[in-house]
Amino acid sequence: MKALELLKEKFPEAILGEESSAGQVSVYVKRERLLPVMRFLHAELQFDHLADLCGVDYLGWKGKNKKAERFEVVYNLYSIPQRAFLRVKVSVPEEDPWVPSVTSIWEVANWFEREVYDMLGVRFEGHPDLRRLLMPEDWEGHPLRKDYPLEIEEEWPAYQDLKQKACELSRFEWGERRLRGE
């Protein structure tokens, strides 16, 4: 793996480890040194296509390959000119979940990071516009965390308001529903 060798040569202190799975190589990068590593990958090694950026929650992970921290943010990079693939990973501790934002390198990261923030609650330092993306703006909790229940016991408060409003407006309905007053 040429890119990997170059990376290790250039940033010996920032590379925490590497692993390989199903023929794909992943590199663990120190969170604080992520930006220079990514800049190097983008500018020097021509990883111009950030194929995917996502977060994984490893709470209660039972695999043999132990994870250092609860969260991992995964960058799947692809180089269109070199036809090379590289996965970069950053471990994020639960107590202080933040990662430097790579929006300044790949603009596509903007929404990916917003989604990870929305779904896992990992903050991206330096992100221009870190808002919730898929969930409503006033949502509480981060659904993709493993401790987030699949079926919620409580209703979302805004939904209750909606139902109440629908009930009030039901007197304008025609037919049976009006009689039932639902």
Add this chain to the structure above:
Amino acid sequence: MAPTLEVISKPCGHPEWEEPFVVNMGPQHPSTHGVLRLYLELDGENIVKCDPRIGYLHRGLEKLSENMTYTQAMVLTDRLDYISSAANNVGYCLAVEKLLGLEVPRRARLLRTIVCEMARISSHLLWLATHALDIGAMTVFLYCFRDREWLLDIYEKICGARLTVSYPRIGGVRLDFTTEIIEDLYQFTEEFPSRITDYETLIDVNRIWLKRTKGIAVISAEKAVNLGLTGPSLRGSGVPYDVRKYKPYDAYEEVEFEVPVGKSGDTYDRYRVRMEEMRQANRIIRQCLDKLSETQGEPVVAEGAPDLLMPEKRKKPQAVPHPKKGFLVKGAEVPVVPEGEVYVSIEAPKGELGYYVVSDGSGKPWRVRVRAPSFVHISAIPELIKGHMVADLIAVIGTLDVVLGECDR
């Protein structure tokens, strides 16, 4: 007095005059292709600010698939890009097969390639129909639907479903093609190129069509790559990145086809690229059909592929180890996928569709992440629409070919 009248009665220079004209386009709007909502600030007809807001179709497919077995989760992928569901299935199956280390039989690979390309044609037909309708050419819409119907009928013959096919399986495909299907497909591939010519005569040299598409939403090659555009939207800018060529999967290595690229990166070039892609897809189907006769009678599911049966609902799987295949859950076998992680992408009709699957060595995926092209494309709308008008916004949404089921997941 109406509020509009109240504003106009204010003296010039009043702060209310300075307020931008805000239009909330969607989530219910005829041309936002689903439930896309665009927060627009307008200056007359010009767009000052555009902020797409998504999530109206968020069903939590990623969370749901964490609580299902691998075979069950495949059905969810139908609901991503419901226009080309076969391609989504194939992508997911490829990812899981890679984790399992399964070798798919050649015939199954050919069959998968055929359904993928059928999905591409039907998706591009729908795109052409709606794109033309958005710009105002109503007739193209119905012509495209006529031919799409033909493809959906073939899908129905293949697997019984028209839209959410779930035809591929982990390790192969569900059923072999009958001779009737193969004949139908031969007939389709025979006739379809002339149909494409039909559409082109309808709009290709239409002056208004050219005016509405040439020079609209131009994007340079570097910018397009940086914005993460993939598929025809990227190739319209001249980058020949096609996963089928760069990371061949299924039977794409065996077949000959070209990757059409545009030059100027405007809406018209993307339109041309997609039209050309339909021809190439037709060519691929034709070649695969010819190759099918070589593999007559071969199996279509790999040996050791996980069982198709689903465990009973709402009951905790009672793990009973099986000597070869893994757990036995209430009579059904749950495939045990070795620990590991994989990112597999395919060239879906809309762009690069990636699956990042993490397995912890049990019967359920730890994490299934879907890299949806529509998601990325919608995030690029504000960049593409810079300096354009409201009417162009429609063209931009059309040219990016977004499906909200895939965007919101």
Add this chain to the structure above:
Amino acid sequence: MEEILKTLMPGLILIVEALVLLLVALLHVAYTTYAERKVIGHMQQRLGPNRVGPRGLLQPIADVLKLLTKEDLVPAGADKSLFYLAPFISLVAGATSLAVIPVWEKFVLANVNVGLLVVLALSSLSSYGIILSGWASNSRYAFLGGLRASAQVISYEVAMALSLVGVMVMAGSMNLSEIVKAQTASPFKIYAIPQILGFFVFMVAAIAETNRTPFDLPEAETELVAGYFVEYSGIRFGLFYLAEYFGMVVMSAVAVTCFLGGWKGPFEVPGVPFFWFLLKLYALLFFYIWVRATLPRYRYDQLMGLGWKVLIPVSLLNIVVTGFLKVLV
């Protein structure tokens, strides 16, 4: 008594004539919608309406009945009086122009000497209905639609009026009956041949004036949902629809009168004196429908560009050429 009757008689006849014209025109408008759906349906490989009555012939009536029984909603915050008034302005202005159009030599309700001016004035008045409805609805889309309509109508009216100047110069009159008579006396029998430029500009401007595809920007369905009448429902919505088709009929009738020789044809059809007028009218209506099935929609700035940079110069050129010819011949 007889004296009174005698004095009232012309008035009564006029009223009866007006009613007949209105009824016939309404029927035409209703069946234009039917024809449009049927023709476009066949152009697009579908059937069009075919459920209500034989071959769907009762569809327009069913539509009207449906629209009449629908609830008439007024959005909160709308300017109520204007909101109620707007569709009527559109419709009345559209329908009144019919009065000056000579359907036949002996059938013209108001044979005024400024017939063309009346048509132009009323067609611009009908756009007020659109602008006002866009304003009064207090909706963003309707407002944008109203703005587009005002800009569009103003710029295309200029082109339309200029394109008719050539006809006026050639006929030497603004009375529509006189124009028809002058046409039959002219060497080509119709003005569409010597005034080919004017005819072209008039047809394009007429499509724009009636807000039809490819100039249907004020109601652009895929951009502004339904544009100026997005907030209208029930019969008020129907009135806007009616006004649009009335506009189509009136514009086609004006084109027939000014460019295609009115009620005159190559030979007389016994018993049906307005046969040729109707035939030409239907041909032009078909043209409207055909255009709609074929062309995409212009963008706002391109539409203005076409109006000011192409149509107006062309029609000015037409006037100059016509003037020279008139002087020379």
